[in-house]
Amino acid sequence: MSxxxxxxxxxxxxxVPVAASARSMLILERLAxxxxxxxxxxxxxxxxxxSPQMVSSGIRELDALTGGLPRGCLxxxxxxxxxxxxxxxxxxxxxxxxxxxxxxxxxxxxxxNPRSAAAAGVNFEKMLWVRCGMRxxxxxxxxxxxxxxxxxxxxxxxxxxDLLLQSGGFGLVIIDLGDTxxxxxxxxxxxxxxxxxxxxxHTATVLFVISQAPCARTCASLLLKxxxxxxxxxxxxxxxxxxxxxxxxxxxxxxxxxxxxxRLERKPAGSVATAFATKVG
Amino acid sequence: xxxxxxxxxxxxFPVEALLxxxxxxxxxxxxxxxxxxxxxxxxxxxxxxxxAGVSPGMTKLQIEACSNIVLRERSLLQEAAAHAALLDCAxxxxxxxxxxxxxxxxxDLAGLQPLFGPLPKIARALARRAxxxxxxxxxxxxxxxxxxxxxxxxxxxxxxxxxxxxxxxLGSLPVEVLFENSTQESARLLETxxxxxxxxxxxxxxxxxxxxxxxxxxxxxxxxxxxxGATSRTLVPVEPRLIFEETIELEYxxxxxxxxxxxLGRLLEQLCARLEARALxxxxxxxxxxxxxxxxxxxxPAHPGRxxxxxxxxxxxxxxxxxxxxxxxxxxxxxxPPGAPIVMIQLAAEPVRPRSAQNGxxxxxxxxxxxxxxxxxxxxxxxxxxxxxxxxxxxxxxPEGFRMQHFAPEPCSPQSHPSTAxxxxxxxxxxxxxxxxxxxxxxxxxxxxLCGDDxxxxxxxxxxxxxxxxxxxxxxxTHITCLRNKxxxxxxxxxxxxxxxxxxxxxxxxxxxxxxxxxxxxxxxxALFRLVRDxxxxxxxxxxxxx
Numbered sequence: 007m008s009x010x011x012x013x014x015x016x017x018x019x020x021x022v023p024v025a026a027s028a029r030s031m032l033i034l035e036r037l038a039x040x041x042x043x044x045x046x047x048x049x050x051x052x053x054x055x056x057s058p059q060m061v062s063s064g065i066r067e068l069d070a071l072t073g074g075l076p077r078g079c080l081x082x083x084x085x086x087x088x089x090x091x092x093x094x095x096x097x098x099x100x101x102x103x104x105x106x107x108x109x110x111x112x113x114x115x116x117x118x119n120p121r122s123a124a125a126a127g128v129n130f131e132k133m134l135w136v137r138c139g140m141r142x143x144x145x146x147x148x149x150x151x152x153x154x155x156x157x158x159x160x161x162x163x164x165x166x167x168d169l170l171l172q173s174g175g176f177g178l179v180i181i182d183l184g185d186t187x188x189x190x191x192x193x194x195x196x197x198x199x200x201x202x203x204x205x206x207x208h209t210a211t212v213l214f215v216i217s218q219a220p221c222a223r224t225c226a227s228l229l230l231k232x233x234x235x236x237x238x239x240x241x242x243x244x245x246x247x248x249x250x251x252x253x254x255x256x257x258x259x260x261x262x263x264x265x266x267x268x269r270l271e272r273k274p275a276g277s278v279a280t281a282f283a284t285k286v287g
Numbered sequence: 288x289x290x291x292x293x294x295x296x297x298x299x300f301p302v303e304a305l306l307x308x309x310x311x312x313x314x315x316x317x318x319x320x321x322x323x324x325x326x327x328x329x330x331x332x333x334x335x336x337x338x339a340g341v342s343p344g345m346t347k348l349q350i351e352a353c354s355n356i357v358l359r360e361r362s363l364l365q366e367a368a369a370h371a372a373l374l375d376c377a378x379x380x381x382x383x384x385x386x387x388x389x390x391x392x393x394x395d396l397a398g399l400q401p402l403f404g405p406l407p408k409i410a411r412a413l414a415r416r417a418x419x420x421x422x423x424x425x426x427x428x429x430x431x432x433x434x435x436x437x438x439x440x441x442x443x444x445x446x447x448x449x450x451x452x453x454x455x456x457l458g459s460l461p462v463e464v465l466f467e468n469s470t471q472e473s474a475r476l477l478e479t480x481x482x483x484x485x486x487x488x489x490x491x492x493x494x495x496x497x498x499x500x501x502x503x504x505x506x507x508x509x510x511x512x513x514x515x516g517a518t519s520r521t522l523v524p525v526e527p528r529l530i531f532e533e534t535i536e537l538e539y540x541x542x543x544x545x546x547x548x549x550x551l552g553r554l555l556e557q558l559c560a561r562l563e564a565r566a567l568x569x570x571x572x573x574x575x576x577x578x579x580x581x582x583x584x585x586x587x588p589a590h591p592g593r594x595x596x597x598x599x600x601x602x603x604x605x606x607x608x609x610x611x612x613x614x615x616x617x618x619x620x621x622x623x624p625p626g627a628p629i630v631m632i633q634l635a636a637e638p639v640r641p642r643s644a645q646n647g648x649x650x651x652x653x654x655x656x657x658x659x660x661x662x663x664x665x666x667x668x669x670x671x672x673x674x675x676x677x678x679x680x681x682x683x684x685x686p687e688g689f690r691m692q693h694f695a696p697e698p699c700s701p702q703s704h705p706s707t708a709x710x711x712x713x714x715x716x717x718x719x720x721x722x723x724x725x726x727x728x729x730x731x732x733x734x735x736x737l738c739g740d741d742x743x744x745x746x747x748x749x750x751x752x753x754x755x756x757x758x759x760x761x762x763x764x765t766h767i768t769c770l771r772n773k774x775x776x777x778x779x780x781x782x783x784x785x786x787x788x789x790x791x792x793x794x795x796x797x798x799x800x801x802x803x804x805x806x807x808x809x810x811x812x813x814a815l816f817r818l819v820r821d822x823x824x825x826x827x828x829x830x831x832x833x834x
Binding site: 107132170209 | 651652655658659661663666670674678679680688696697744745747774783809812814815832834
């Protein structure tokens with residue numbers, strides 16, 4: 007290796023420091039010549055990761071808030087019961103199946119309602135439904151089919167999701183943790199989420215998770231919190247105690263969405279909110 | 288243009304049929320035995336065994352003195368499969384194929400030269416295709432079927448006999464080649480030839496025609512014409528039925544699935560090679576295992592004899608990948624084990640035309656069919672067969688009115704894809720889809736969005752339903768108590784209903800119910816439930832929650 011002087015010698019026995027810019031140049035040249043650093047790309051030359059392709063969630067207000075759902079990323083929507091998570095799930099599923107994409111729903115608590123999905127416009131031919139948690143077993147004594155609850159539906163769901171993502175080709179993979187107790191959902195190791203996120207990176211798959219509270223943590227590129235807004239659909243009737251119940255109808259839900267995290271933009275997501283309404287199909 | 292015929296001949300056919308299933312024995316001395324146990328005799332041997340001094344007709348005791356001889360029972364089922372494979376090999380080149388013998392196939396080469404090249408190249412291609420199917424063959428090409436057959440029997444490897452050189456080429460062959468099977472008549476003729484000093488076909492061809500006829504009759508004349516390569520006959524083509532079956536009869540019962548998978552892999556490779564030779568694929572695999580009940584795990588021979596175990600693998604699309612088939616069969620057998628030692632494996636494939644799909648640059652991604660089938664089988668192993676698939680709604684108002692079915696998505700056609708429709712400028716507003724906003728700087732893609740008005744409130748179903756105790760005041764529910772889940776109980780803030788429905792009252796599974804939509808104050812806020820009363824048994828339960 008050629009040695010580059012960091013000082014210049016004007017005369018024998020007298021050292022004169024070189025100019026600062028020349029010195030830094032010399033240092034850079036020397037560092038660049040070192041074999042250990044030959045393959046290292048300076049941070050200034052690193053390429054900016056391309057923005058993921060965005061697809062519609064099926065809800066105009068949500069798309070305006072988030073810019074759509076990013077492909078090759080994990081999107082998480084959390085909220086309590088009756089907050090509109092499943093309605094968003096169905097709208098997303100409907101939009102994806104109408105784009106002719108193959109979708110998969112990993113239903114941990116077996117809570118999917120086909121009638122609601124049909125009303126939302128989901129194309130069932132394009133949707134794979136995996137129902138975790140329960141398994142039909144034949145009782146040897148009575149020759150009767152009985153349902154036995156599987157103790158670890160979350161583990162089943164993680165295995166199934168792994169298989170689906172490794173198989174590839176799905177446009178949308180949904181994990182429904184909506185009814186899974188928070189304690190169990192938070193037990194899902196971060197490594198699993200990280201593995202899922204790595205599996206869909208550079209693919210066209212949207213990984214979509216609904217849960218009661220954020221559980222994918224830093225692996226979620228998009229985190230949206232939804233809550234049931236004031237239930238105006240029937241709140242006006244709450245006071246009308248005298249009105250007969252058969253004269254009342256559940257019109258729908260008022261859903262409020264709050265963007266908690268988005269890694270798709272450089273600026274912090276902050277707390278941007280939107281609201282939309284659903285109606286009973 | 289002169290017509291040519293090719294003959295594919297399998298020397299030591301019974302041995303070759305066994306070697307298809309056990310190719311690792313090819314380098315060893317192998318003899319097949321025929322007959323019942325005390326009187327078993329050698330029926331056929333391979334070249335190594337012949338060099339070791341074993342010949343057909345020897346008894347089992349005689350050859351047990353020779354070391355390193357592998358003995359196998361003759362398998363007629365495997366010979367039938369090998370013959371079918373030989374026919375497939377010939378049919379993949381020409382439609383005019385004659386099954387001259389179980390080990391000899393003659394095919395018409397008319398019109399093949401522009402397709403496959405000159406005659407030696409066709410002969411080599413035939414031998415290669417047969418080798419792919421697990422059979423070592425001799426291939427000969429000549430101007431008439433009989434000459435081609437004699438050359439294939441007499442010369443190993445590839446032989447091409449040009450026009451007019453038949454007598455010269457065949458002359459060096461021994462006269463025994465004229466007789467395929469050793470019968471009494473053939474033994475008499477061979478003895479006569481031996482007494483006359485005729486060893487080679489050229490000696491027979493040189494005999495005077497009339498004198499030979501006087502001594503041996505028309506048989507002699509026919510044999511001399513064969514020796515001269517001067518016969519002329521019409522090919523009798525066969526049209527074999529498309530049956531793709533492979534069988535292995537096991538020496539010892541198999542107990543574990545791992546060695547079974549090893550054998551299944553071989554059978555599947557052979558089946559796929561045969562299907563490929565016919566440019567076909569399969570959509571249904573039928574596995575039949577013969578089980579040995581006497582060696583059952585229970586010990587006592589409850590049902591002496593053999594019992595069959597059948598499994599059928601139906602695929603949504605035609606496939607031709609032996610690895611995929613093997614994995615699917617493994618997963619299926621893991622879920623449904625045979626339950627007794629296996630003594631015979633039979634695998635059959637239902638032939639169908641292969642799938643042809645037109646891909647498009649702008650079509651959405653879809654899983655590869657082979658991978659998808661494997662994934663579905665693996666998922667079925669985790670959650671159960673009836674818990675994975677696509678669903679089909681039934682024409683009923685009954686709750687849970689749907690049926691699970693195998694997931695087999697139709698391939699997306701360019702016409703049906705919305706992005707294509709947008710480019711084509713037709714049906715842009717189809718399915719209530721409207722062109723959405725540009726997604727600012729994040730992406731330049733174009734998205735479709737449903738109108739916000741179409742957003743449907745989803746109902747999450749509780750499976751099984753949650754029983755509750757309901758307090759009724761003035762005919763409407765005012766409070767629910769759930770013993771199973773405290774989050775599902777409390778005062779009812781709002782209720783709408785009842786909506787009554789019933790159905791199937793003319794059947795045993797009739798149903799009648801009364802539905803309420805209720806709002807309950809929960810810890811996390813107001814929760815909306817669907818409360819149902821079964822009008823037949825009076826039971827109250829929560830069917831689901833609106834979310």
